[in-house]
Amino acid sequence: MFLSFLSFLLLLLAGAAAPPALSLNQEGLYLHGAKLSLSDQDSSLAAWxxxxxxxxxxxxxxxDHPSGSVVSVDLSGFNLGGxxxxxxxxLPNLTFLSFFNNSITSLPAGVSACRSLVHLDLGQNLLAGDLPASLxxxxxxxxxxxxxxxxxxxxxxxxxxFPRLEVLSLVNNLLDGAIPGFLGNVSTxxxxxxxxxxxxxxxxxxxxGNLTNLEVLWLSECGLTGKIPESLGRLKRLTDLDLAFNYLEGPIPSSLTDLESVVQIELYNNSLTGELPAGLSKLTALxxxxxxMNRLTGTIPDELTRLPxxxxxxxxxxxxxxxxASIADSPNLNELRLFNNRxxxxxxxxxxQNAPLQYIDVSTNNFSGEIPASLCANGELEELLMIENSFSGPIPEALGRCQRLTRVRLGNNRLSGEVPSSFWGLPRVSLLELADNKLSGPIGEEIARASNLSVLSLSRNEFTGPLPKGxxxxxRLLDFSASENKLTGSLPESILNLGQLGRLDLRSNDLSGELPSGIRHxxxxxxxxLADNRLSGSIPADIGGLSVLNYLDLSGNQFSGKVPAELQNLKLNQLNLSYNSLSGPLPPMFTKQMYKNSFLGNPGLCGGEMKGLCNGGGEERNSGYVWLLRSIFILAGLVFIVGVGWFYMKYKSFKNAKRAIDKSKWTLMSFHKLGFSEDEILDCLDEDNVIGTGASGKVYKVVLSSGDAVAVKKLWDGPRKESESHDVEKGPVQDDGFDAEVKTLGKIRHKNIxxxxxxxxxxxxxxLVYEYMPNGSLGDLLHSSKGGLLDWPTRYRIAxxxxxGLSYLHHDCVPPIVHRDVKSNNILLDADFGARVADFGVAKVVERTGKGHESMSVIAGSCGYIAPEYAYTLRVNEKSDTYSFGVVLxxxxxxxxxxxxxxxxxxLVKWVCITLDQKGVDQVIDRKLDSCFKEDVCKVLNIGLQCTSPLPINRPSMxxxxKMLQEISAENAPKKVNKDGKLTPYYYDDASDPGSVA
Structure with a gap:
């Protein structure tokens, strides 16, 4: 009886504790079970x-409302993982399923059990491996x-x-087999x-060509070679054909003119040759x-102009x-880009006149005559790019009414006359380039209304009068160049308001007066x-406070007075104060012979090794005093040296005695066969051997008794003062940095780690005792005066x-290792400029839990290198390192x-993107690099931009x-122009000279 009562009580309690899930119908239970199997960082499924x-x-x-059965599940952008x-x-009636833009990590073959599916979208996830054949x-x-x-x-x-497939999208994956012909069997x-x-x-x-129902065919950047097959002309329903960014060659097949439904054809960036095929006028929907970006020849056919x-x-x-001429009759023409032709x-x-022209670029051709006044007749024109032609005559006054213009490039033509006053004040223009023409007259005061202007290029014209006061x-002005004109007057005070200005070039004008005070702004x-003008007065000391200034040329003026000592604060690549009326002693930093050419033509200047800059009169008269003073200093120096030597011997004896006691307390853990003991290391840890100081400690160079050198990082002892515990770049010092570095580096064996x-x-x-890297870090070398040592072949090999090294961490270590602080200062260079990835103090092992990422409690990394998603969500995976490496590129x-x-x-990432768009690639590439490497530099630039994509899914794996970097070397090894004008490839296997020519 008691047992029966106890059983009843247990059943009652079990019923009371039963989960409310029992109230869900069966389909709800399936969905709830799916929720529990997923990682839901944002609680997007909390309502389930x-x-x-x-x-x-x-x-x-x-x-489905009549039956209440689940027919669709759309979880796009829910930030789900697993x-x-x-x-x-x-779910028996599930026809629509979308996990677009999540972090799904695997797609098992069992997905074929979703028998009712009509629509399956798994785009922008973390799926890897082979495509499931069972789909x-x-x-x-x-x-x-x-x-x-x-x-x-x-x-x-x-x-x-596939029996019924209508849409197949595999874009932006890592598929590396051949494009199969059997796709032509999916006739639907x-x-x-x-x-x-x-x-x-x-x-x-x-x-x-058998896909007769096909409407969209996108095969861009697929490594395609050979000719475009004639069979594509059978795709009568095709509206969109994209074969761009491939290696296609030969002529455009005439069969493409049979694509009677086609709306757009994109064949750019191939190696197509020959003329445009006849019969294009049949493409009435184009x-x-x-x-x-091909090699097409001939003339632009008239029949193109009869198309919409x-x-x-x-x-x-x-x-x-x-x-x-009939191109002007095209009623729908919005964009006309014909630059770089003949x-x-x-x-x-x-x-x-008859079309809503928005973009026109006819740069780098041989066009002549006047600029048509009708270009902006419909008021839609936004970009007018006509550089490097032979256009002549005045700028049409009608263009001054083109209020939507944002980019104007009319440089390097033969334009003349005054610029219309309204043209100066276009409110939306960000780039105005009029350089290398014969334009005259003043720079209009109306320019004050060009509130969006960031680049103003007026050099090598015949402009006159003063700079406008407004x-x-x-x-927003970043770049103002008006050199080699006939400008007069003084610099207006208002020019100091240009706080964003990065470049001011007014060389070779007739400017006069003193420089305004307040240049520190x-x-x-x-x-x-400001060279070759008639500027006078003293050189403002404020210039020494311009921390990013690296080019200063005030030569050929009438400046007087002393050279400000504050100029020594600048890190200049170019300094020229020659041919002025400067006088007095030079600041100590500039008294070396290497600066002599910076001060020529200033007879009143004197100092140090700068022979020939001043008279030597009076030297004999003072020689006796000089001899006496020299003797006193020598005697005092000898006394000082003897005293220091005695003190050093006493200090060393004390130090050795103390170290003899402490050495017994050290514990050594080796990771390689060592040829030295801890005693050799400890004996050399003094301030004379410090080669660097960072957030985690000091680094010493220790020369061993064998003659070899090692680098020793001494971590800070215990907690440091708040003012000392943050690195400018790295943030708070990690207490477990030592353990992380030992755990990570102790087991790694790779030539680039x-x-x-x-x-x-x-x-x-x-x-921590490391191999010593004689050339220091990439960051220190690249951004110092020694940056010239890094020619392009050397930079390429470092990349x-x-x-x-990073690829090894991500793909060959089990489990993978995420560095989390990839930056140029953590890439060290050996004697031959070979690169090693270093500093693993914040590295993390990525345990594969199905989430595809690991959440961190704090951000590790350095300003400018941190991936956007890491900074916002603290989610870290290998793609975070890829972003940082892209910044290094x-x-x-x-x-x-x-x-x-x-x-x-x-x-830097945003600056590169904006500069590329506004000024072109030449303004992005380091000017110290030889132009003969431009093609390869641009390829590496493109890889860097891919690596720094805002979306992690769009970044390539390391x-x-x-592979992409190696392809640059394999397909088009960096070349150097020899004296005979031929191109000779560089070879990278000569350790003594990475730039040697074979």
């Missing part, structure tokens, strides 16, 4: 509550998007057997997008034709002849060139070495620091980065 009776009201869940939840496949077993699947993942290998043969396809994959080089499969074209891009080809003649007088109202000024010989510890002190290309006062609120 097991106390509900039905899941139909849950976020992302859609139901493997694909197969429980969802038990083709889904009988009703019509839409499959696996884009922006990390799938690799071949496209499985089963993908040629309407959209095929496999762009941006590193496919093995191969031809476009002619079988794709809105965009982009065949730029909105955009015509034929730039960077070899087209010749005149532009058809076109001649005049632009049609009514160009823009110039200081253009507070130009905090971001990088270049100041710095070698940790051993560690020495006591209760109060911790030492490859560092990439291989941009440093190597630009020679600039990751953060710089010149950039303002921006960092293994892929290594």
């Amino acid at each position: 509550d097991d106390r509900d009776a039905s899941p139909c009201g849950w976020p992302g869940v859609g139901c 493997p694909f939840p197969l429980l969802l496949c038990r 083709a077993d889904l009988p009703g699947l019509a839409y499959l998007d696996l884009s922006a993942n990390n799938f690799s290998g071949d496209i499985p043969a089963s993908f040629g057997r 396809l309407k959209m095929l997008n496999i762009s941006y994959n590193p496919f093995a080089p191969g031809r476009i499969p002619p079988e794709l 809105r965009l034709l982009d065949a730029s 074209l909105e955009s015509l891009n034929l730039y960077e080809n070899q087209f010749s002849g005149e532009l058809p 076109l001649t003649g005049k632009l049609p007088k009514n160009l823009g 110039i200081g109202t253009i507070v 130009w905090k971001k000024l990088n270049e100041l060139d 710095v070698k940790l010989w051993c560690s020495c510890t006591t209760r109060d002190c911790k030492l 490859v070495d560092a990439a291989e 941009l440093e190597l290309v630009t020679g600039r620091r990751p953060v710089d006062p010149e950039f303002g609120e921006k960092d 293994r892929r980065v290594v």
Whole structure:
């Protein structure tokens, strides 16, 4: 009886404690189980509550109202992680499933159990490995998007057997097999997008011409070679054809003129040759034709102008002849880009009269005649780019009414006359380039209304009169150059208001008067060139406070007085104060012979080794006093040396006695076979051997008895003062930095990871002993006066070495290691400029928990290198290191620091992107690099931009980065121009000279 009562009581309690999930229907239980299998960082599924009776009201869940059955699950952008939840496949009527833009890490073959699926979107996740062949077993699947993942290998043969598939998107993965012809068997396809994959080089499969229902075919950046197959002309329903960024050659096939439904054709960045095919007028729906960056020849055919074209891009080809006059009759023309061709003649007088022209770029051709006044007749024009032609006559006054203009480049032509006053004050223009013409008259006061102007280039014209007083109202101005004109008067006081100014070049004018006081406000000024004017007065000491100034030329003026001692604070690459009326002693820093050319033509200047800058009169008269003073100093010096020597011997005896007692307390842990003892290390840890100080401690150079050198990092003892415990870049010092570095480096063996010989510890002190790197860190070398040692072949090899080191950490260590503080200062250089990744004090082992990332409690890393998602979410994975390495690549290309006062609120990544857009690649590349390497530098720049993509999913893996960098060497090894004019490749295996020519 008692047992029965006890059983009843237990059942009652069990019933009371039973989870409310029992109230959910079966489909709700499946969804709730799927929720529990996922990582939900943002609690996006918090409303998926097991106390509900039905899941139909849950976020992302859609139901069929009559039956109440779940038919769709859309979790796009929910920030979910973990493997694909197969429980969802038990939903019998699920037709729509989207995990777009999440962190799903695996897609098992069991996904074929989702038998009812019609739409499956897994784009922008963390999926890797082979494409699941079982996806083709889904009988009703019509839409499959696996884009922006990390799938690799071949496209499985089963993908040629989809019975109903209409959309297949595999864009932006790591697929590296050949593009298979069996895709031409999926006759139901309407959209095929496999762009941006590193496919093995191969031809476009002619079988794709069998996809007669195809509307969109995107094969850009797929490594395609050979000719475009004629069979593509059979795709009568095709509206969008994109074959850009490949290696296609030969002529554009005439069969493409049979694509009667095509709206846009993109063939740019290939090696296509020949003329545009006849019959283009049949493409009555064509809105965009982009065949730029090829080797096409001939003239631009008249029949193009009979199409409803909105955009015509034929730039960077070899087209010749005149532009058809009928192009002006195209009613929809919005974009016309024809730059870098061999076109001649005049632009049609009514160009823009009948079309809403928004962008026109005809730069670098041989056009002549006047600029058509009708270009902005419809008021839509935003970009007017016409540099490097032979346009003549005045700038049309009508362009001054073009209020939407943002970029104007008319430089290097033969334009003349005065610039219309209204043209100066265009409110939206950010770039105004009029250099290298014959323009005259004053710079109009109306320029004060150009409030968006950031670059004003007026050099090498015939402008006259003073600088406008309102110039200081253009507070966004970054670059102002008006050299080699006939400007007069003094610099207006308002010019000091240009706080963002990075470059001011007014060389070779007729400016006069004194420099205005308050130059210290130009905090971001990088270049100041006022040479060859008639400026007078003293050189303001304020210039010495311009911390980022590296180019200063005030030569050929009438400056007088002393050279300000404050100029010694500057880190200048170029200093020229020659041919003025300066006098007095030079500041000590400038008294060396190396500065002599900076002060020529100033007979009143004297100092140090600068022979010939001043008279020697009176020297004999003072020689007796000089001899007496010299004797006194010598005697005092001898007494001082003897005293210091005696004190040093006493101190050393005391120190050795103390160390003899302490040595017994040290514990040594070695990670390699050592040829030295801890005694040798400890004996050399004095201030004379310090070579660096950072957030975690001091670094010493220790020369061993064998003659070899090692680097010893002594970590700070215990907690430090608040003022000392933060590094400018790295933030708070990590208490576990020693353990992290020992744990990480102690087990790593790689040629591009710095070698940790051993560690020495006591209760109060911790030492790490590394291999010594004679050339220091990449950051110190690149951003110092020794940056000239790093030519492009050396920088390229450093990039490859560092990439291989990081690739080893990410892909060859089990589990993977994330460095978390990749930066140029943590890339060390050996005697031959070989690179090693160093400083693992904040490195983390990434345990694979299914989340694809690990959350950190604090941010580790350095300003300018930290990936956006890491800074905002503290989520870290290998792609965080990829971003930081991308910043290092941009440093190597630009020679600039990751953060710089010149950039303002921006960092190096944003500065590069904006400068590329506004000024072009030449303004991004480090001027110290030889121009013969430009092609390879641009390729590395492109890789750096890929690595610094805002979205982690769009960044390549480090293994892929290594491959891309190596391809630059393999396909087009850096070359040097020899004396005979031939190009000779560089070889990198000569350790004594990384730039030696074979």
